[in-house]
Amino acid sequence: MxxxxxxxxxxxxxxxxxxxxxxxxxxxxxxxxxxxxxxxxxxxxxxxxxxxxYKKQQAAPGLVLVEGGTFTMGRVQDDVMHDWNNSPTQQHVQSFYMDETEVTNAMYAEYLYWTKTVFPPTDENYKNIYDGVLPDTLVWRNRLGYAETYTNNYLRHPAYAYYPVVGVNWIQASEFAKWRTDRVNEATLEKEGYLKKDAKINDVSAESTFSTETYINTPSKAFGGKEDVVLKGKNGRAKAGKAGKDGVAKEPTNVYATRSSGLINPEYRLPTEAEWEYAAASDVGNREYNLYKGQKKYPWRGSYTRSGKRQVKGDQLANFKQGKGDYGGLAGWSD
The missing domain is CATH 1.20.5 (Single alpha-helices involved in coiled-coils or other helix-helix interfaces)
Structure with missing residues (x-):
């Protein structure tokens, strides 16, 4: 008991x-x-x-979410030439955002326009900056080639506005990513009321530009320290704190957007080789939990590049080329 x-x-x-x-x-x-x-x-x-x-990160303009996972990276067919320079390995990729399409001529033209406007090449102090971001249009030039007309027209002509930009080296691409980071965050902060409306057009100059890194570390120095552009609080409505025992009003706190506010987007950058191949080859249909099964030559099932469906029989299944060279005259590849 x-x-x-x-x-x-x-x-x-x-x-x-x-x-x-x-x-x-x-x-x-x-x-x-x-x-x-x-x-x-x-x-x-x-x-x-x-x-x-805070709910979740909003996708920045033009980006789509690529859900991470594990896949086989490298050669997925027999290496008949025995080069052994692309041996298959299992790689894990974290989730990331990536442009839905390649960077187009129109997108890069924005970069060129902004650079030329802010750093005019007619000014002796900035004469080399604009030239430094121009793509090499001579990459089209080839002896006995058919692409000579692209040398003058491809980058600028509106007919090619939504074609991928070419002739951009690694340094230029990296600088474009930094520029895009600043412009996206600049537009976001303006929309949320932390920057003066239209300052990105009316108040920008070589000495007064928006930098994400500067805004995070020293907000008052962004835009060249212009207090009328970098606002304290939403729409400049930050209020001073109540007076203490000494009768002095406290300075307002949290008047600028920070990382913790969720408004500032992460930095743009170039994808790694693994991320690029993963995004190109992954197929949700063959995913089991966090693993993409099998070693496929193409993202779709099968060993052929043309569709077998009656309605679109013979059409190429993707916009790609298996190797270098002139594809002019081949069925499915127009000049």
Whole structure:
């Protein structure tokens, strides 16, 4: 009988502890209370401030999410020439955002226009900057080739506006990625009221440009330190804090957008070789949990590049070429 009473007391104590822990968990997981300390979050009196309204990262213009996974990278067919320079290996790729299409002539033309406007080549101080971002249009030139007309027309003519930009080297591509990071974040902060409206057009100059890195580290120095452009609080409505015991009003806090606000997009960059091949070859239909199964030559099932469906029989299944050379005159590849 005594044993039963002891067991009953232990059971009640366990239930009380479980209920207590459940209660603590429920209270500490509140949106306005810390799950680590139980302190209030975003209290008007001060203390730890945190963005509790953040939902998820919004895709930047032109980007699509590529869900990460594991795949076989490298040669997926017999190496009959025994080069052994692209041996298959298993690689894991984290999720990332990537442009839905290649960078087009129209997209790169924006970069050229902005650079020429902000750093006019007629100014002796900036005469080499614009030339440094121009693509090499002579890549089309080839002895006895058919592409000579592209040398003068491909980059600038509107007929090729949405064709992939060519003649861009690695340094130019990296600088374009940095420029795009700044322009996207500049537009976002303007939309959210942290930068003056249309400042990116009316107030920009060689000495006054927006830099994401500068804004994060020293916001007041962005745009050349122009206080009328870099606003304190949304639409410049930051209010000073209440006066302390000394009668001096406190300076407003959290008046600029930060990483924790969720408004600033991560930096653009060039994809790694693994990311590029993964995005090109992955096929959701052959995915099992986090693994893409099999070694395929093409993203689709089969060993042929042309469609076998009656409605589109013979059409190429993708916009690609298996190797270098002039494909003019071959069925399916127009000049």
């Amino acid at each position: 005594k044993v039963n009473k002891i067991m009953t007391v232990k059971l009640m104590l366990s239930l009380a502890l479980v209920a207590g822990f459940a209660s603590c968990s429920k209270n500490s997981s509140s949106k306005n209370a810390s799950s680590a300390t139980g302190w209030k979050i975003n209290d008007k009196k001060g203390g730890f401030q945190y963005n509790t309204n």
